[in-house]
Amino acid sequence: SLIGNNDIGIRQSLGVSADTKLVGYIGRLGPEKSLDTLVCALSKIDRSDIHVVLVGTGDQRPLLEKLSTRLGVDRRVHFLGYRSNVYEVLKQIDVYVQPSLYEGMPNAVMEAMAIACPVIATSVDGNVELIGDEHCGWLFKPQDSCALAGCINSVLDNPRESAIRSTRATNRLLADYTEQQMIVKWKTLLEFPDP
Numbered sequence: 001s002l003i004g005n006n007d008i009g010i011r012q013s014l015g016v017s018a019d020t021k022l023v024g025y026i027g028r029l030g031p032e033k034s035l036d037t038l039v040c041a042l043s044k045i046d047r048s049d050i051h052v053v054l055v056g057t058g059d060q061r062p063l064l065e066k067l068s069t070r071l072g073v074d075r076r077v078h079f080l081g082y083r084s085n086v087y088e089v090l091k092q093i094d095v096y097v098q099p100s101l102y103e104g105m106p107n108a109v110m111e112a113m114a115i116a117c118p119v120i121a122t123s124v125d126g127n128v129e130l131i132g133d134e135h136c137g138w139l140f141k142p143q144d145s146c147a148l149a150g151c152i153n154s155v156l157d158n159p160r161e162s163a164i165r166s167t168r169a170t171n172r173l174l175a176d177y178t179e180q181q182m183i184v185k186w187k188t189l190l191e192f193p194d195p
Contacts, residue, residue: 009092010022010053010080010089010092010093011092014051014053014078016051017049019049020049020050020051021047021049021050021051021094021095021156022051022052022053022092022093022094022095023038023042023050023051023052023053023093023094023095023096023097023152024052024053024054024055024089024090024093024095024096024097025038025052025053025054025055025056025096025097025098025099025108026055026056026083026086026089026090026096026108026111027055027056027098027106027108028056028057028058029054029056029057029058029059029060029061029064030058030059030060031059031060032100032101032102033058033060033099033100033101034099034100034101034122034142034143035054035060035064035099036060036063036064036067037099037142037143037144037145037148038052038054038097038099038145038148039052039064039067039068039071039073039077040067040071040145041145041146041148041149041152042071042073042076042077042149042152043071043072043073044145044146044149045149045152045153048076050076050152050156051076051077051078052073052076052077052078053078053080053089053093054077054078054079054080055080055081055082055083055086055089056081056082057081057082061079064077064079065077065079086108086111087111087115090111090112090115090117091115091117093117094117094118094155094156095117095118095119095120095152095155095156096108096109096112096117096118096119096120097119097120097121097148097152098119098120098121098122098127099121099122099142099148100121100122100124100127100142101122101124101142101143102124102125103121103122103124103125103126103127104125104126105126105129105130106121106126106127106130109121109126109127109130109131110130110173110177112169113130113136113137113166113169113170113172113173114170114173114174115170116163116166116167116169116170117166118137118138118155118162118165118166119131119136119137119138119166119169120137120138120139120140120148120151120152120155121137121138121139121140122139122140122141122142123139123140123141123142124142127139130169130172130173130177131169132172134165135165135168135172136165136166136168136169136172137165137166137169138151138154138155138165
């Protein structure tokens with residue numbers, strides 16, 4: 001598994017063509033992340049050039065593998081396992097999706113925003129706070145795979161709009177969250193309880 005090494009890209013290692021569109025997720029493969037919604041969304045998009053890459057480990061993997069097979073998209077859903085270099089992955093994907101049922105301040109969303117990777121996320125908690133009123137990305141209702149499929153198509157069909165929203169996302173993150181993120185990280189590190 002050479003993915004993550006600079007000498008071989010994700011597409012090459014998966015044996016897919018260079019113009020394949022990669023829709024990515026990074027994090028725990030847990031039930032609260034509602035990744036079945038992403039797999040279902042993929043099955044509703046009638047385009048063989050769109051693949052999903054799931055980075056991370058978790059107990060939902062066998063279920064997601066079965067679902068992918070049942071929906072006939074198993075050749076387009078790839079489980080990359082744990083990767084230490086998140087940015088290496090984010091640099092190579094076309095869209096980042098956070099389909100969670102609930103979410104605090106999702107690091108992967110912030111990391112995607114930081115490098116202007118288009119973000120689609122559920123309209124919950126921290127996602128909404130980060131993305132705002134779809135100014136910095138796309139929002140959809142949790143578990144609505146049709147809406148998610150629509151968002152994925154929007155991002156891929158409108159590269160200009162995607163670039164505009166992603167640039168806004170980077171600027172917003174730099175303006176509003178860098179310091180807060182550092183404080184959160186230090187607090188976690190030092191295990192300070194919230195006041």
